[in-house]
Amino acid sequence: MSVWEFAVIAVLFGVGAYMVTERSLTRIALGVGVLGNGVNVVIITAGSNTGEAPILGRTGDLTDPLPQALVLTAIVIGFALLTFLMTLAWRNWTLTHDDEVEDDVEDRMIASRAERMDKSGDQPHHEDVVP
Amino acid sequence: MMLFVAIFAQFAVGGLTLVGLRRRPALAAALGVVVLACSAVLVAARGIGGAETSSYSVRWLPILGFNLNVQLDGFAVVMALLVSVLGAAVLVYSLAYFEHDGTYARFVGLFMAFAGSMFGLVLAEDLFTMFVFWELTSVWSFLLIGLNDKSTSARQAAVRALLTTGAGGLCLLAGVGILQVQYGTTSFSELLAAGPSGNFAHAAAILLLLGAFTKSAQFPFHFWLPGAMAAPTPVSAYLHSATMVKAGIVLLARTSPIFADVGVWRWWVVVAGVVTMVLGGWRALREVDAKLVLAYSTVSQLGLLTVLFGVGNRYATYAGVAHIVAHAIFKVGLFLGVGVIDHEIGTRDVSKIGAARRAMPTTTLAMVLSLLSMAGIIPLLGFATKEKALVALLDLERDAVGVVALAGVVVGSVLSVAYSIRLLRAVLRSDVAPERSQVAAHSSVDADHHSSVAVRIALSGPVVVAAAVSLAAGLTAATVGSWLVAPSKSLDVNAVSKLALWPGINDALITSAIVIAVGAVIGWRAPLSQSATSAATGERVFDGLYDTTMRLAKRITAVTQSGSLPIYVGVTLLVAAGGLVAGLVIDAPRLTGGVSWGSPLEALVSIVAMVLAVGVAVARPRFAGALFLGGVGYAIAVLFAMRGAPDLATTQLLVETLTIVVFLLALRSMTQKTGTHVGWTPRVLRLGIAVGVGIVVPLFLLAARASRIRPSPAQEYFARSLDEAGGRNVVNVILVDFRGFDTMGEIVVLAVAALGVVNLVRRAAR
Incomplete structure (x- = not known):
């Protein structure tokens, strides 16, 4: 493993983590793409040393083929995921002219109910037993 | 076999009533009385007081060692008779007590289901079977307490009872589990033979006690029982005095011989029983509602039973069995009697119930007899059994437990006499005028269904019969006592004793006389209104x-x-990074070593990749972001190629190109720049998470590389690739041959994603 691999992984993960915590679905998708690349590099770096392509008949130190097979699958599946995400973003945009992920309304309601209960000293016992 | 038939017949009537006979509750109740009577005859036919045992077993979960085992031994005969005979009596009573509407149909159905469960519980031969029926009784009890589902207090009482007894049921289950795992059985006889000891036995004993105490309302779980009096009187009379609350006592009775020698058992049982007995008696002395007085007196009497079964002395077990019978008979009579008074004059206030005396002399007389039995006064059955309890406790060793038990029971008995006498005064009080209005309301309703004579007989019949039985059994105490020897022996082979109407002057009788005298004085002076x-x-x-x-x-x-996606994702990232950090800190692997400086070309490509990646984050236009992402992908492809992975590089190039196309297609209709609305949380925090993740992941990778403990399976693939799969490119062979199913799964994922995409696009386009 070289210092450069170290640095690339650090930057890809950092940028990916930064972007998936946004609200715009487009930027989340971009973040997922960057993270995916980072993960692929991690798997390759973790599993093998640099060497010749794992093709029988080649001379020299062959690299480990197994991580490559795994990452190959991961690349394709990552593409499927990105495509689906972007379709969602596109659909959201055509319907609402926005691709932001809003807060879940139901979750918000539970939170405000708990606040009300704390303020008023409401008795949940009675409230919840009444059908 | 017949035992199971009896249990299921009771359930069947219950189910039938709830489903099929909703409109004919009276018919259902009559059917129930018949089934209960048949069960009683079936049990009695095995011989009251006989020593032989019959059992029957159904294989249920043989793999786990769980079967349904029922057994009719002496104790089970006594309990099953109480359950079925009292059940029939209460059901007859209920015919007159309720209006015959949908609620009554529900009552009959639940009541019969409960009777079936209780019948099964007292017949259970092992803890697992007992647990199954135990939980059923908790559920039926919940539904019966909440029978009046329009009343908030009834619903609350029902929830309270369910949660308390349910928690106890879970403890019981845990105890059963421990015993099953440790000794491979939950059968009472086999456990007794195994003689549990050690830590697991301790834990199991404590859990079983928690189950018994919650069910039988022992301190500190006694509170739910008086609350359960929100139920209609027949329910209270049957479930909460005569049967269900005895379930805990039955458990104690069955397990005391097994655990008596396990450290905590005797102490805890005796202390809980004594505290419950005194506390219940004290409260009973102060309550104004006659039904609550009876409820607390039940709590108190259950305390006495707990002590008797807990001390595990040969006389005490016998006294316990005898007192279960005596208590069930007088308590059911008292509850039903209070119900009659409530039904007739519309109040249960102890300062007013005296008004019923003149209208109902027979019922009043019956209640007086039952009260005297509860006080333990000669010649009623309660006298003989209370006497026997004192004999047993006086016979105890004078160690700390014995002294506590004796002193507690004496104090508790004084209170028992006191609250009995107080209630006696209330019933006999003559200086109260009846409140007529409610009487009229009740009679007019009832006139629609019955002649009032039939109502009177159905209502007061069970009260009178109960009192008569208390008296008759007291007068023939020696005979009744001889029937109870075999039941006691089925619990504890050493149990021995007899009942007597007149035991002769002895310590117990003198103690009894003092207790009655003191109790009577207190009861006579205790105010009726509080x-x-x-x-x-x-x-x-x-x-x-x-x-x-x-x-x-x-x-x-x-x-x-919080409902916020960024927060969810942020927390997920933090937890993941935290896990990696924990791994690094705990295992403290070597991080250095194996790190090279790389070639200049690698340095160049890596720098390009990093710059482009930062570009993805910084560029506001969506379009630019997508292009930068593509650039990152291409740079990574070059890195792959340099690392000896040409297949990866090719795939990456193709897929990145496709990705750019997809992004461009999707972004075509959107505005150029993404929104600036990202202020959900401090940007610093997001940066912090990003930097943290960016540092931890490569560090962990270093550690992972340094911690390899097994060689890669690569050599095996190299060896087999050409011979078995005929391919030289090992990566390709792995994908299509060695791990072909992975690839198939991957294709399925692609297909599903494609279907999703097509559907989303077509719907939105419409």
Whole structure:
């Protein structure tokens, strides 16, 4: 493993983590793409040393083929995921002219109910037993 | 076999009533009486007081060692008779007590289901079978307490009872589990033979006691029982005095011989029993509602039974069995009697129930007899059994437990006499005028269904019969006592004793006389009307716990379920990074070593990749972001190529190109720049998470590389690739041959994603 691999992984993960915590679905998708690349590099770096392509008949130190097979699958599946995400973003945009992920309304309601209960000293016992 | 038939017949009537006979509740009740009577005859036919045992077993979960085992031994005969005979009596009573509407149909159905469960519980031969029926009785009890589902207090009482007994049921289950795992059996006889000892036996014993104490309302779980009096009188009379609350006592009776020598057992049982007995007696002396007086007296009497079965002395077990019978008979009579009075004059206030005396002399006389039995006064059955309890306790060794038990029971008995006498005064009081209005209302309703004579007979019949039995059994105490020897022996082979109407002058009788004298004085002087008593402390503690739990749950939900995707993702990232850090800290692997400086070309490509990646984050236009992402992908492809992975590089190039196309297609209709609305949380925090993740992941990778403990399976693939799969490119062979199913799964994922995409696009386009 070289210092450069170290640095690339650090930057890809950092940028990916930064972007998936946004609200715009487009930027989340971009973040997922960057993270995916980072993960692929991690798997390759973790599993093998640099060497010749794992093709029988080649001379020299062959690299480990197994991580490559795994990452190959991961690349394709990552593409499927990105495509689906972007379709969602596109659909959201055509319907609402926005691709932001809003807060879940139901979750918000539970939170405000708990606040009300704390303020008023409401008795949940009675409230919840009444059908 | 017949035992199971009896149990299922009772369930069947219950189910039939709930489903098919909703409109004919009286018919259902009659059917129920017949089934219960048949069960009683079936049990009695095995011989009251006989020593032979019959059992039957159904294989249920043989793999886990769980079967349904029922057994009719002496003790089971006594309990099963109580359950079925009292059940039939209460059912007859209920015919006159309720109006025959949908609620009554529900009552009959639940009642029969309950009777079936209780019947099964007392017949259970092992703890697992007992647990199954035990939980069923908890559920039916919940539904019966809440029978009047329009009343908030009834629903609350039902919830309280369910949660308390349900928690106890879970403890019981845990205890059963421990015993099953440790000894491979839950059968009472086999456990007795195994003689449990050690830590596991201790844990199991404590759990079983928790189950028994919650069910039988022992301190500190006594609070739910008086609350359960929100149920209609027949329910209270049957479930909460005569049968269900005895379930815990039955458990104690069956397991005391097994665990008597396990350290905590005797102490805890005796202390809980004594405290319950005194506390219940004290409260009974102060309550104004006659039904609550009876409820607390039940709590108190259950305390006495707990002590008797807990001390595990050969006389005490016999006294316990005898007192179960005596208590069930007089208590059912008293509850039903209070119900009659309530039904007739519309009040249960102890300062007013005297008004019923003149209208109902027979019922009043019956109640007086039952009260005298409860006080333990000669010549009623209660005298003989209470006497026997004192004999047993006086016979105990004078060690600490024995002294506590004796002193507690003497104090408790004084209180028992006192509250009995107080209630006696209330019933016999003559200086109260009846409140006529409610009487009229009740009679007019009833006139629609019955002639009032039939109602009278059905209502007061069971009360009178119960009192008569208390008296008759007291007068023939020696005979009744001889029937109870075999039942006691089935619990504890050493059990021995007899009942007597006149035991002769001895320590117990003298103690008894003193107890009655002191109790009578207290009972005679205790005021009938008391300032309103506050809710029981146990009840308040329970409600506090309940409310706090609910509030805490809401608050936790409010905190954890904020509804914000960025927060969810952020927390997920933090937890993942935290896990990696924990791994690094705990295992403290070598991080250095194996790090090279790389070639200049690698440095160049890596720098390009990093710059482009930062570009993805910094560029506001969506379009630019997508292009930068593509650039990152291409740079990574070059890195792959340089690392000896040409297949990866090719795939990466193709897929990145496709990705750019997809992005461009999707972004075509959107505005250029993404929104600036990202201020959900401090940007610093997001940067912090990003930097943290960016540092931890490569560090962990270093550690992982340094910690390899097995060689890669690569050599095997190299060796087999050409021979078995005929391919030289090992990566390709792995994909299409060695791990072909992975690839198939991958294709399925692609297909599913494609279907999703097509559907989303077509719907939105419409």
